[in-house]
Amino acid sequence: METIDRKPAVAGQFYPANAEKLHQDLTGFFSNAAPKKSQHVRAIITPHAGYVFSGKVAASAFNQIDGRKKYKHVFILVSSHQEQFDGASVYCDGDFVMPYGKEMVDKDLGRQLVEDFPDIFQSNRRPHLNEHSLEVQLPFLHYTLKKDYCIVPIVLGTSKPSVCKDIANALKPYFNSDNLFIISSDFSHYAEYTDAKNVDFHTKNAILSNDPNTLLATLESNAQHHVPHLVTSLCGWTSVLTLMYMTANNEAMEYDALDYSNSGDAHLYGDPDRVVGYWAIAVSEERTSSDDKKENEHFELNETEKATLIQLARKTIEEKVRNGKVSALDPAAFSENLRSNWGAFVTLHSHGKLRGCIGRMIGDVPLFKMIQDMAVSSAVHDPRFMPVSLEELPDINIELSILSPLEKIIDIKDIQLGKHGIYITKGQRSGVFLPQVATETGWGLEEFLGHCARDKAGLDWEGWKTAGIYIFTATIFSESE
Numbered sequence: 001m002e003t004i005d006r007k008p009a010v011a012g013q014f015y016p017a018n019a020e021k022l023h024q025d026l027t028g029f030f031s032n033a034a035p036k037k038s039q040h041v042r043a044i045i046t047p048h049a050g051y052v053f054s055g056k057v058a059a060s061a062f063n064q065i066d067g068r069k070k071y072k073h074v075f076i077l078v079s080s081h082q083e084q085f086d087g088a089s090v091y092c093d094g095d096f097v098m099p100y101g102k103e104m105v106d107k108d109l110g111r112q113l114v115e116d117f118p119d120i121f122q123s124n125r126r127p128h129l130n131e132h133s134l135e136v137q138l139p140f141l142h143y144t145l146k147k148d149y150c151i152v153p154i155v156l157g158t159s160k161p162s163v164c165k166d167i168a169n170a171l172k173p174y175f176n177s178d179n180l181f182i183i184s185s186d187f188s189h190y191a192e193y194t195d196a197k198n199v200d201f202h203t204k205n206a207i208l209s210n211d212p213n214t215l216l217a218t219l220e221s222n223a224q225h226h227v228p229h230l231v232t233s234l235c236g237w238t239s240v241l242t243l244m245y246m247t248a249n250n251e252a253m254e255y256d257a258l259d260y261s262n263s264g265d266a267h268l269y270g271d272p273d274r275v276v277g278y279w280a281i282a283v284s285e286e287r288t289s290s291d292d293k294k295e296n297e298h299f300e301l302n303e304t305e306k307a308t309l310i311q312l313a314r315k316t317i318e319e320k321v322r323n324g325k326v327s328a329l330d331p332a333a334f335s336e337n338l339r340s341n342w343g344a345f346v347t348l349h350s351h352g353k354l355r356g357c358i359g360r361m362i363g364d365v366p367l368f369k370m371i372q373d374m375a376v377s378s379a380v381h382d383p384r385f386m387p388v389s390l391e392e393l394p395d396i397n398i399e400l401s402i403l404s405p406l407e408k409i410i411d412i413k414d415i416q417l418g419k420h421g422i423y424i425t426k427g428q429r430s431g432v433f434l435p436q437v438a439t440e441t442g443w444g445l446e447e448f449l450g451h452c453a454r455d456k457a458g459l460d461w462e463g464w465k466t467a468g469i470y471i472f473t474a475t476i477f478s479e480s481e
Helices: 019-031 051-062 107-116 137-144 161-174 193-208 212-224 237-247 290-297 303-323 367-380 390-395 435-441 445-456
Strands: 041-046 073-079 088-090 096-098 101-103 151-156 179-184 189-191 253-262 275-285 344-350 353-360 396-403 407-409 421-426 429-433 468-472 474-478
Touching: 019 051, 019 137, 041 051, 041 237, 051 137, 051 253, 051 275, 073 137, 073 161, 073 237, 088 107, 096 137, 101 137, 107 151, 137 179, 151 237, 161 212, 161 237, 179 237, 189 193, 193 212, 193 253, 193 275, 212 237, 303 367, 303 390, 303 396, 303 474, 344 367, 353 367, 353 396, 367 396, 390 396, 421 445, 429 435, 429 445, 435 445, 435 474
Parallel strands: 041 179, 073 151, 073 179
Antiparallel strands: 041 275, 088 151, 096 101, 189 275, 253 275, 344 353, 344 396, 396 474, 407 468, 421 429, 421 468
């Protein structure tokens, strides 16, 4: 069968056509992206505007994905901007050519969908040729995933909820931990800045409800309010609705709003009187399985591995303070445990007082690399302190905390002071306390929660009562041991 690759349609317009410049821009977006909140992401909803407008929000969505996971299939669902037609079109004829190379298409699976569901799917190249909303997702996907993957590009031409439900039923067998779903959609179009934020807020809440009927009712309500210049409150509504038909009535699926902006926030380019809104939303499976707990129970560092990490942290800090740079690391020099991905914090003390503490809750790089990165951050980038000086080095004591996976809780009675750290998150605000904080301060449970909510997350003292609360344990060791 003849292969016909799909050529770039919006390179040089929506995103840089130069591969090196594209990579630089993506690095900048991800450096400012919302932090990871889950290790079990099944789907993301991400914008598709020009990168100068929505790049950071898109990076916040893609930043939730486990970049080291091997996915069998990556489904990309977009709603057609070019033409309306029945059902959906799957690109089956070739791969997607991009500035950095080819995005491989799972052509066999695409053809299978068309063969199995001829009333829903068609193999038609035309809707794909000039469709920007799918193409702009590919550089973010390429930047995020570190292992080989194949995409299943699907353009929805329908405007009927009943057809969206049929598409969802056909794809639902693939909606599992082996696969990833990317849903492409911007939010409100062309209202003025304040009106757009209000419309986008209500639309976002409807999506977070995980109820397709609530989304449809909200879209209708938005239209009936006759907001000046509002053309649509969700341009990719059919793709989002299809996702929600796959997740509805599944209590294990949790929608999280991660980041928001609109084109009016791009001050050099945007017009606040006529904006387009962007939300980053992730759909994840709640951490209720025993697998994570078993994995954590079997993770132990031996004394040699602990010493290796302490020595690495010390060497890294000294190199950074003395020379301004750190040595490259050879993964082969570290044990399998130290090459696995774990969250970690590096805490510095001087003369018994805190001198720096930086970490990441979720391990998205090997542990040895995490310790090197956090050692640098705690020594020179903790905003509460001046960078560690050369004269201070002999007095610095290093403490490492290696974290278990996060576990969401409903009842605060599940928190064991001294054993559990807490991670509190609400909207775009979050705060964390390591397990040792409760021991060092002598706080009771509500003090532990209150200080974390107010002092770390920037919420009210009782803000934890309406926030998401996660617990974790930590393996803690230091130079002084």
